[in-house]
Amino acid sequence: MSRWVIKGLQTGVVTTRYPSGEETTPGISPGLPQAMPSYDGDTRTLIARCPTGALHRADGRVVVESRRCLHCYRCSRGIAKPISWDSGFEWASIREGSAALPATFRRSIYIRVVDAGDCGACLNETRLLNNPFYNMHRLGFFITPTPRKADILLVVGPVTDHMKTALSKAYDAMPTPKRVMAVGTCALSGGIFGPGFVTGAGVSDLLPVDVEIPGCPPPPLTILHGLLVLAGRKSASQSTKPVSAHVNEEGGIR
Ligand code: SF4
Incomplete structure (x- = not known):
């Protein structure tokens, strides 16, 4: 701990310049x-x-x-x-028909994080947004333990059957306007877990998803990009349609 403090004092501010500047630190994204x-x-x-x-x-x-x-x-x-x-990280996409939160929310947005059965990877990357390097508080993003104060519901994991009721209750308890962000491959499609006998094919089986964050797990800056999209401070990488899983000509699901 003391070495970490001394290093911080010696090197000065270590927080990323993103989104006001480019972030090119090696290893910042798996691509x-x-x-x-x-x-x-x-x-x-x-x-x-x-x-x-x-x-x-x-x-x-x-x-x-x-x-x-x-x-x-x-x-x-x-x-x-x-x-x-x-090799970048601005991959957050917005669903057709969805929009950012109203401009009055731009500088203070509260996020309720729900682990809906993830392996721990996406949750860990989300947790990193609170560390000194990413420091999402400087951008007005705050985690809240209660959905009653939340503007964004950030969901990781494929949504296991046992989490469906809890997730629905969290969404219903949020005041409007509210947005849903699905983070990671499992939240978007079920990933390696679903659809299966204990889980569906992601968050959109249950809730209207507004912003999608691909990655397994997505790096913290991609999650931050999604939050900035919902705050109306960054453009989405693309506009996506709801999931429609079907077998393609090679036999895969798309
Ligand atoms: S899951 Fe498929 S598309 Fe993704 S890195 Fe592996 S081979 Fe490539």
Whole structure:
């Protein structure tokens, strides 16, 4: 502890400059696989390497359903023609028909975090937003233990059957306007857990999701990007439609 304090005094402010400046510290993000615009190799081999069916072929391209990506790197490493890889972190997308909170909320937003059966990874990345490097308080984001004070419901995990009632009650107890943020692959699609005999296919099975945060787990800056999108202070990476899982031409789910 004392060494940490001394280092802080010696190096000065260590908080990230994001969002007012660029954040390029090595290792800040694991990246995400990107669609290949003109893949001319053996697409079936590449697609077959994905253990979750996140890759599929459409209009002569290999596209990525990032809601299902586990960051296993099988499409990037140990293959002759790897898929391209985005090394950034601004991946938060907003659902069609959803919008940021009203402007009066921009400088003070309270977040109720619900662990709906996650493995601990997404919850841990969310927890890091409170440390000195990310320091989300400087941007007006605060965690609250009660849904009655919350503006945003941040959900991690695939929503196990035992968490459905608790999650619904938390959502119902929140005042309006309110927004729901689904964080991580499990919250977006069920991930490696669902759909299964104890869990569904993510938060949107139960609640109207406004912002989606892909990643397994997403890095803290991606979660922060999602919060800034809901605060109306950053643009979303894209607008997404509700999940419609079906089997694609390669046999994967998309
Ligand atoms: S990194 Fe994602 S898209 Fe690539 S093979 Fe693994 S799960 Fe599939």
